[in-house]
Amino acid sequence: MKPWFKNVKPHKDIQEGHLDESIFAANLAEVASGTGREIYTSPDMFFQKTYFTAALKNISRRAVHGLNGGQDAENRVISLQTGFGGGKTHTLISLYHLAKWGNRAIQSDCTKELLQHTGTLKFDSANIAVFTNSTNDPAQGRKVNGITIRTLWGELAYQLGGKEAYEIIKVNDEKRVAPKGLFKKVLEQCKPALILIDELADYCVSASAVKVEVSNLSDQTVSFIQELTESVSGTDQCVLIATLPASAQELASSPISAQILSALENRITRVGANMKPVEDDEIFEVVRRRLFEDLGDEKEIEEVISAYSFMYQSLFTEISSHALKTDYKERLKKSYPFHPELIDMFRLRWASNPYFQRTRGVLRILAAIISDLWKRQTYLTGSQFLIHTSDVVLSNVEALTSQITILHGASWDAVINADISGTSSNAFKIDNEVKGLGKHSITQGVAATILLGTFGSKGQNKGVGVDEIKLCMIKPEGFNHNDINGALDRMEGNAHYLYYSSTGQKRYWFDTTPNINILINQGKGDIKSSDINAEIIKRISEKTKKVQLFNTLVNPLDDIPEQMKPTLVIMSPVYSANTNEVSGKAKTLIEKIATKKGKSERIYRNTMLFLCCSENGFAKLQEDLRNYLACQKISTEYNSQLEKEQKDDIKKRIDEANKQADISLVSAYSIVLKYSVKNGIEKLVVKQFKESLDSQINDNIISALKEEEWLLESVGLSTLKSNNLLPTVEQPVRAKDIYEAFIRFDDKPMVTGIDAVAKSILKYCYNSEYCIATGDGKIFTKYFLQENVPFFDVTDVTYWLVDKSLKPIPKITIEPPKDEEDIIIDVAPGNQKKEDGIRTFRSITVSGKVPLEQYTELFNYFILPFGTSGNKLDIEVKFKIKSTESSPLDESKPLYKSAKEASKQLGLKFEEE
Template sequence: MKPFSTIAIPHRDILEGRLTMDVFAADLWEVFKDRAPEEYQDPDIFFRKTYLTSGLKNLLDIAEKRLGGKGGDPIIQLQTPFGGGKTHSLIALYHKAKELGINLIVLSGDKFPAGKNEPTLWEEIERQLEGKIENLEGMVTPGGEKLRELLQRHQPLLLLLDEIHEYVAVKALGVKVGDSNLASQTIAFLQELTGVVKTLDKTILFVSLPSSNPYRDEKSEEILQALQTILGRMEKVYTPVQDEEISHVIRRRLFSEVNEKEARNTIEEFLDYAEREKILPEGVEKVKYRERFVQSFPFQPEVIDVLYKRWGSFPTFQRTRGVLRILALIVHSLKDSKNSFIRLGDFDLKNDEIKMELIKHIGQEYNGIIAADITSRDAGAKKVDRSLGDAYSPFSFGTKSANVIFMSSFSGGPERGAGINEIKLSCADPSTPSSIVAEAVSKLKDNLFYISDVGLFFTNQPNLNRILLTKMGSIEDLKLEEKNLLTKSLTKEYFDIYIWPGNPKDISDTTRLKLVIQTNHKRCKEFLENCGERPRVYRNTLIFLCPSESERISFDNFLKKKLAWHFIEKDKTLRITDEQRKEVREKIKKAEAEVKERIRSLYRLILLPSKEGFKEIDLGIPTYGADVTIDKEVYERLRGDGEILEKLSALSLKEKYLKDRDYVKTKNILESFYKTSGEVRVIRDEVLKDSIKEGVRQGLFGVGGIENGKPVCDHFKEEFSPEIVEEEIIIRAELCLPKPIEGISDEMFQSYITKIKECDRTLDITKIEEEIAQYDLSSEQRKKLEKEARRRKDELQDIVKPKEKYHNINLKLNVPSGKLSDIVKMVNYIKSKFNQVNIRVEISTQDGEMAISEYEDKVKEAINQAGVRVEDEDVE
C-alpha cells in the first residue's frame, strides 16, 4: 500500500509545520479588524479550505434571503459545544455580507471591554454604523425606539454577536450602573434588540451561545439561561457542524486534494485483512465501515471518533479547532512515514506539541505518566516492543497499543478505555496477524505502572504493578526465604539432607547417602574431598544438588514478587480499592501454587562424584502439577538411571568382581561402594548381602574364607546369610565344585577344569575325552572321569561358560497408572544398547546386545521398582 501522504496531499502549511494555534483559532473580531491569518482574512482561501456543511449552507441562504427582503427568520442562535464551529460560521457570514455589499455590525464579547470608560454594546453599534456615539450614549440601555431608528437607516444590515455570554457573565457583571450593573443593562438591551430586529424586514441577527455553561458557577449559569430565554422567544437554533460532517471539515482543512480511487484501494485492502482477522467494530457492517473510512481517509474513523466525541466532550477542548490542531500535528509528524493511513496507534506521544495539546485537558501529571509508561527508553511499552522478538519489534506494537489505550482513556463523560478488538483495529498491520497485538496488550498489563487494574485505560494513580515494584525494590535479601522454600520441598526419607553447609565438616562422614544442596558449584570438590581437617572417607555417598544459573534471575524475580504481594496485603496504609485487594489475594494464591515448581526449576543440576570428577545430570523442567518433593525426584531419577541401586543382581556382582579374580573380600566390596567415587551406590548394606545370598543360592559363586593362603568355600548352592566381615570372601564357582573322582588331586582337577573351559562352547564330549586322554590315569579312573563329565555337562556349561549377553529381548508389560515415566527411562537405557528398538504395548529389540547383568540391574530392577507386572518375557 502507498504512503497516505501520496494519496491525501496535505496543505503546504501542514507540511511546513506552520501549526501555531492561531492558525486554527477562528476569531471574528480579528477578521473584522483586518488582522487575522490569511486562512480567515482572505475570503478565497477561507472558502477553499472550508467544507460547506449543510448547516453552513443553510445559514448563508437564510442570511441572503432575509437581507434581500424576501422573508425568513430574523434571529438565528448558533449553539454547539465549545469549539463546535460557531465562530467559523460567523466569519463565513461576514465574508458573505462583504460580498453582497451590505452593512455589518460585529460584536465579539471575548474581545470587547466593559467598564465606566468603555463603550457599551449599544454605543459600539452606533459607532460602527455612524462613526460616532451620540443618540445611544450612556450606561443605561437606550430603549427600543432609538435603536430602531438607527438600525432602520442602515438596512440591509447583518448583526454578528459572538461570545456574548462571556461578555455579560464575566465582564459586565462587575460594572456598577446605579443600583444595577452593566450585565443587567446588557440583558435588557438584548431583549430590546431582538424586539427591534423582528420588525425590520432587511435586518438579521446571528448570536452564538455555548450549549452549556463553561464557567461552572451559579451566577454565570443564571445569565446563560436568561440569554437563552430572551433569544428563545423568537430565535431559531442552528448547529453549523453535524457529527457526521466533521470528517469532511477536517479533510478540507488539512488536505489540498485526495485521490479517491487510491484511497478506496487502500481502504479495501485493509478491510479484507480486518474481515479475515475478525476485528471490524462489533455490530458495524463492512459496507457501513467502508463508507465512514472513505469520508475520513487518511484517518481511520476511530481517530475522528475518539478526538471529536471523547476528547471533545471536555469543557476545555474546543471541539473542531482542537481536533484540527491535533490532527495537523499528527499529519506533520507522519509526513515522511510509509503509513498507508493514520491510526490512533500512530500518535507520537513523544512529540511535545502533540502531548501538551492533550495533557492540558487532563492534568500535567500525565506528562510524567506518559514518559514512564510509553515514551521513555525504559518505559513499559518499549520493554514490550523488545520482548515481542526481532520479527515484530520494528512494528512497535507495545507502544502503539499503549497509544490507543491512552487516547481512549479520557472523556468528559463516562466513556473510557478500549476493548482488545478496538486496540487491534487501531494498531494491527496487514502484514502481521492481529493476535500479536493481543499478546502485546497482555504484556502491557504486566509492565505499565498507570494502566488501570480493572480495565484497559490509564489513570493518574499507580496500579498494582507500580506498588509491586516499589515493594520489590525494598527487598534486599532473599536467602532466608529461599532456604525456607527448600526446606519445605525436601524430606529425609531418601537421604540425609544438608542445605547450604558452610564448612565440609558440617557434613557427616558416614555410609548413609547424603543430598547436599549447594549454591556454589565450585565448592563441591572441596566438600567431596574433605571433612574438616581430615580427608573424607565415604566420598561416594555424597550427591550434590545445585541451582541452574540460567534460572537464577527468573527465580529471584519470582521470589521478590511473592514476598512483595504478601507485604502489600499486610500494608494497611495503602489506599487501594477492594478490587485491587482481591487481585492481591489472587496473586498470592497463584504464587503459592507455583512456588514448588519454581524452586525445583532452579535446583535441577545433580553433580555425582565419578572417577573423572563429577558427572552432571540435569533434572530438566518439572512435570506440571506433579506433587513430588525434590529429594524424591532426585532419588527416582538416579535410581532410574542405575546410579542408585535398591537391588544388585548376583550375576552383576560376579561379572564385576570375579571375572579376573578367584576371590574378593565382601567387606572390600561394600567399602568400595561407599568410598570410591563413581562406584555403585547402594541404599544400604543389605543390598550387597541380598546379592551375595542370591549368588550363593544360584551357584554363581561361593562364600568362605582363607586357609593357608588359599580360598576355602564354605557355602555354595545353599541358603546362606553373609555377614560382611573382614574374613568373609566370595569365591569363583569353579573353585567351589567338589572333587569329581576320588584319587584325583586338586591340581589335576583344576587343570581339568581349565582344559574344559578352553573347549568349544558346546562342550563336545569328544573334545572332553581328548582332554582326559592327556592325563596319566588308570583305565578305571578314566572311565569314571568320562562318566562324571557326561553327567555334569549341563552343570559345567552353566558354571564354567555361562551366557554373558542377550541379543534379543521381548517384554510385554502391564504398566500401572503413573509409572509410565519410569518405564520410559528404562526403555531409553535399552535403546542405548541396541541399534533398533520397537516399542508397542510390548518391547522388542533387534541388532545389538546387552550384558545379562545390565539387564538384571537396570531393566528388570526398574520394572520391579515401578511395580510393573511382566506379562511375558523372552530373552536370548
C-alpha cells in the first residue's frame, strides 16, 4: 500500500507551503464587484471546486424555480441560519453565478450535476442585488454615478434596476425611512430578480448608531425586511436569500445584538423557510474537494480502507464500538486521505463552540496539517496510509494553535509547551527516553489526540477514552496498541496539565488552571431557545401564585372558559410585542382568545387583559436565563470534576443569575394589551419595575391600569351616565345589567370585581342620585333612598335603579300605645307658646321595641332627619340578645367576642346571665 502522499495531490499552494488562508474566506461582496479571488469570481473555477451538498441543490432548485416563475415555484424567501462557517456565503455565491449565467449555465460541464437537480434556467440573466455588511456604510452611504445611496432599500433598488428603479424609493432612501408598499413596484419592474443579503445582523448593529428622527437606521432596516419579504412573496420571478447568524454571540459585543437578531428572525422566518446549507456528513466531501486537486487511485484507496477495516475487526475489544459497524468503512472512504476521527474532532467536538467556523475553520486547519506533513514526508516514520490525529505536530501547525488561542485563550500555550509539543514538552521527553515509544512518537501522538479531544467534550463524556484514543491512532503495519497504554501511564505521572476520571472507564483531557467562565460559555452554547422558553413559562407559573386581584392564566390554550373575574393572560415569549407594534402571531392569538370560547362566541369580553413580553426585554431575559441554565448545567454535569472553591463559585453564580433572571423577567413582561372590537389591540407599557413578577403585577401593573383608567375599582357617576346606565322616570335599570355591562362589553373600562360596581351603586343611592328598589321592573315593593340597602346583591335580578321621584312619600301615623311592647313618645313641654298658639318643647324622647326587620326605619325617621336638621340627638340603646337552639351563646363564639369588644370601645354596659 502507498502512503497517502504518494496517492493524492494537494493544491499547489498547499504543497509549496504558501498557504493563503483567505482562499477559504468567501466574500460575496467581492464576487459581486469582480474584485475577489479568481477561485470565487470565476464561475467555472468556483463550481469545479464546489461540492454540491444536498442542501445546496435544494436551495438552488428553489431559487431556479422561483426565478423561472410559474406554479413550480415554492417558498421564495429563504433564510440560511447556521453558526460560523456553516456554508452560508458559499451558497450565496453559487446562487449568484447561477442567476448571472441564466440559461448559459447549461453550457458548463461544472454545473451539469447541479442542473440535473434544479432543472433548466429559463431566463437569459436575472437582475441581482447583493448586500453585505460592507456594501453600504451606515453613516456615509455609498456614492455611485452621482447618487449617494444611504440604505438597504436604496442599494437593492439601484442594483436591480438602476436609476429608474431607484427613483421609486429615492425619497425613502434620502430620509432613511423604510418604504411601505413601494418595493413591490421595484420588483415588478426588475424581475426576474435575485436578492442576496449576507451579514445583515452585523450591518444593523452598526446602523443602530445612525439616528432617523425618533428612530434609528437599524430599526428602519428591520422594518423594511418585513416589507421586503412580503413583496418578494407576492411577486412572481423574485427570490430572496438572507443569512443570519445562529446566535447573537457571533455579532459585535453590543447589548442590542440579541435584540436585533431576534427582530430579524421574527420577520424573515415569519414568511420564509430556514435551510441549513451543509449537513454534517457532507463536510467530508467539501474538505476533499477544496484541498486536493487529485484524490488518487480508487483501487489504492480501496486497499487502504480494507486494511483498516480488517485491523478494526481484529481489535474489536480495544477500540470504540462504532468503528465496527458496516457504515464506518464508508466513512473511511469518504474522508480519505484523512482518518474520519480527525475530521470529527473539528466537525463534532470543536464545532460545539459557537465561535468556531465549522467549514472554513476545518479547511484552514486541515490545509495547514497537510502542508506540514507534505513538506516532511521524507522524514515521516511508520505507516502513513491515512492522516491521523497523532500525526499532528502542534508546534508546526500555527493555524491550529492560533485557533486554540482564539477560542480558548492564550493560557493554552503553556499547556501545549509543557505537555504536548516541542522539545521541552513532557510528551517529547517521554518519547526520547523510551525508544519503543519514541520510534513512532507515540506519546506525542497520544498527547495531541487528547488535546484535540479536550475541546467540545463535556459532562461524563469529557475528554477521550482509551478506546477512542486507540481508534484515532492505531494503523495497519504500525505499532502495538498496548504501547498507547504505556504512553498514557507515563503521561499520568509526568504531565502537568493532564486530567483523567477516577471512576468507570478512564477518560483523559487537558486543562489550564480551572476556569469557570470558559465552562459557562461552553454551557451557554448548549442551551436551546426551547429550553429558555420553558424556563420562562415555569418561572411565570411559580411567580403568579401570589397575584391577588387577577386570576392568572399562563401560556393557555386558545380555548379558555368564560372568565367573569379580572383575568390576566400571560403570553408565551413566542408571542412578543414592542412599543410600536404587536407581532402578527400575538395579534391573531389575542383576538381569538378575546372573542371566542372554543368555536362559540365569548360572552364576557371585558374581563381579560394580556401581558406580553417585549422584544427589547426578551433579548436581555434570554441572555440572563441562558447564563442561569448554563450555570445549572455546569453545576450538574461537572460536579464531580470541580474543586470545592469552584463548587462554591458556581453556586454563588447560580444564585446571582437566578435573581437577575427574575428581574429581567419583570422588565421583559412590561406590555399590557387589551382587545376591543372598536379599537383593536391597545397597548399599555409599564415603566416601573419591582424585583419579582408577583409584586410587579400586584403593585405597578395594577397601579398603571388604574391610572390609565383601564381598570376601575369604583365606577363614577359620569361613567354610568356616559354609558346610559342611569335610570330615568320612564326607564329603570336593573342592577345586574349594570354589573354585566362592565364585564361583557369591551367598549367599557374593566372593573376590579363585583364590589367595584356594587359599592358604587350603593354610594350614589345614599347620595340621593336615584333609588334602589326591589321588584320585577314594573311593580316595586320596596324603595331605598339616602340609606343603606340591607343584604344588597348586585347579581340579584330583583334589584333595580329607579328615578328618585318615583319613591312614594311615607305617611307617618302615631297611634295610641296598646301595650308595653309599643313605642312611647315622651314630650317635655316648653315654657313658651308661639303667637299662633303652637306649643314648643325642650325635648322629645322616643322609646320602645322595634322588630328586627324594621330597624332601618329608626335611621330614616329619627336619626337622619333630626341629626341633619341641627337638633342635638342623644341615643340610648339596649340590646337583649337571646340564646336559641340553633345559635346558642357562649364565650367561645366570635360574635360574642366582637360584641363584647365593641361595647368596651363604645363605653356601653355589657351584661351576661
